[in-house]
Amino acid sequence: MTSFADYQNRASQYITFIDSQFYPDYLDEAKTIYSSVIDQFTELVYLANSSANLLIRIAETPNPSRTQLLRVFRKYVSPDTSVEMLKVKKKITNIIDDYGHRFRTIEEIRANLASRPNPDEALMAILMEYKSRGQKGYELTEAFFLWFESNFADDYSIQGPARAGRDVMLNEVLPDWETKTPADILISRHDQTPLVIGFARYDSDRGGAQEDDRTGGNRDKVSDILRYAGGYKLPLKVFFLNDGPGLTLGSMWNDYAALEKYGQGRVMVCTLKMLDERFTRDWLES
Structure with a gap:
């Protein structure tokens, strides 16, 4: 399977541009x-x-x-x-x-x-x-939910706020998860076996200390979720739905590529335009 890193030379072709209003039009x-x-x-x-x-x-x-x-x-x-x-x-x-x-x-x-x-x-x-503020993130998650339901609704269920709404709290959906950890997406089999915990973000721009903080925070999430999956023998994976031109700034693309590599096949980073190529049934069940 192609990795997130494999797309870097064609990054601009895989970015989704969600329109902003022009000043002073609004x-x-x-x-x-x-x-x-x-x-x-x-x-x-x-x-x-x-x-x-x-x-x-x-x-x-x-x-x-x-x-x-x-x-x-x-x-x-x-x-x-x-x-x-x-x-x-x-x-x-x-x-x-x-x-x-x-x-x-x-x-x-x-x-x-x-x-x-x-x-x-x-x-x-x-x-x-x-x-x-936040509207582009809502549009990103809504687009993913619509795509997922059109491709996988027969075999899997998806939870989370498709636009604005309450996050999926991992302590409420995973037995013995100790902290109040919010997530944007939870994908499960119809028998309630959790398969994917997802986090979504649209970046219009990004850089500096915020970029470093996000990278460290994401790595901690991955470590915690995969440790839990191993302890409970669950086929649980982590999905980062990220999009926007901010991914091409600074070290962001490399940081996410390194995060995916760290997950050793249990972590996937995608933009909307990568979903058809990468977010497959084989990965869901791996």
Whole structure:
């Protein structure tokens, strides 16, 4: 069977390009989506008596508005705090205690809001980037699920979020798996014998320390899963569905080729365009 390394000289031919919107083409859509969010944020700023009180008021706002307002809050008030952190309502008091001393004052926020044009196209463009974040990954996994079901649904079952949704937690599907390990794909025989645990990622770009961290993390996953498979005498393998032009940057392609070699036939790395050639029934049952 061909290896992931064998495709490197033709890498660009095996990359799937998932389209991104061009700037400024998406500004009309951004205005439609975010004008009301910025107006609502401005209204809350003038109602609040402090930056901390502004965060409390936003936390009390029902979703989906709350998440969008938190994104604006982070830009204007507290770039130290991630939106994921701010989403947890019961932690708002702790966040204010820990980070509130670095919040911009409500007076500064009002002055900065007043200095911006209306509509604020720059902020809307930034918020639009949040909206599209992760979408390429969703499209990648959805394409794989559709491909798998059209080729293997009669003999195998597949679990996982085809787009957005809850990951497959290995501690919930593998007996005695001790840690809460998320995966994107679980392929099993119809008798529930697990065959493949998969991880999917679309890379628009990649490099530096993030690349090194990912390589080490993936190797740890492989080691843990194959050790478990050996202990329980399972034909379990690891699949990395990776795609995007970021694979061709830095050492990424070589890193994944080395990971596949490390797996000694129990690990496969594929882009969507390689599936027909490499992701076969023989490998599934090997």
